[in-house]
Amino acid sequence: MGSLDDKSALITGASRSIGRGIAEAFGREGATVAVNYHSNDEAAEETVETIENEGSTATAVQADVSEEMEAKELVETVTEEFGGIDVLVNNAGILKPSTLAEMDVETWDQTISVDLRGTFLVTRFVIGDMLDQGEGRIINIASQLGFKGATELTHYSAAKGGVIAFTRALAREVAPDVQVNAIAPGPIETDLLDDTSDEWRENKKAEVPLGRIGTIDEVVPTAVLLAGDGGDYYTGQTLSPDGGDAMH
Ligand code: NAP
Secondary structure (H helix, E strand, O other): OOOOOOOEEEEOOOOOHHHHHHHHHHHHOOOEEEEEEOOOHHHHHHHHHHHHHOOOOEEEEEOOOOOHHHHHHHHHHHHHHHOOOOEEEEOOOOOOOOOOOOOOHHHHHHHHHHHHHHHHHHHHHHHHHHHHHOOEEEEEEOOOHHHHOOOOOHHHHHHHHHHHHHHHHHHHHHOOOEEEEEEOOOOEOOHHHOOOOHHHHHHHHHHOOOOOOEOHHHOHHHHHHHHOHHHOOOOOOEEOOOOOOOOO
């Protein structure tokens, strides 16, 4: 018996890193899993294979979550294939550091489009059916930087702060049928940190009370909690596996 038996879940950006970790854990908990990805089809297929090898059902679905029609088709495809979506995890995100003085408008727009608009779009196309079902769980992956901000990340911090506010507003709007929560991880060892310098990493470790960069496995249990029975009394919350980086 898994905590997500008979549930179907859509996880955006699940080809790699945190999204993949959540997708695989949901599969182990018995959920049927849709693995959304943007461009990395091989990695998405690997996620699907792992979930299937561990005994659950999964499918990979390509879509750019920042594009309205692609987000709509993503939700329609998964709904048709699985007969509905019980759990949505809005995880897809990008991060391209730049000072505000040097930031071109395209970089700003792209970050807001994927990290904030993408969360709105996929949720927009899922929410009607969840309300009709009378239940559903939405988990938005924000960031500790949505609380504390960071240099060279005004766009990312604004998008993630927006995700936290979106979570709270929607949680009020769709309660008690649908529960909406966020997770705000701290620095986590993934491809997203590929472009960071050694100096950045050392400074970051010094800044985080627990003194290190976290791992994907230290974020995933929070998503499992919020998706299953353990999350029954949570809505509008932002939980923070972040080593104490942002205390709020
Ligand atoms: P990652 O390693 O860069 O993986 C990003 C994932 O998002 C990939 O699966 C990628 O798909 C997908 N993606 C990117 N743009 C997309 C789009 N337009 N449409 C659909 N999918 C898209 O990132 P991560 O570190 O796992 O981060 C996952 C989430 O956690 C993000 O929202 C991030 O902001 C948040 N977060 C991360 C950290 C951290 O330190 N790592 C900290 C706090 C919050 P492809 O493989 O096809 O490119």
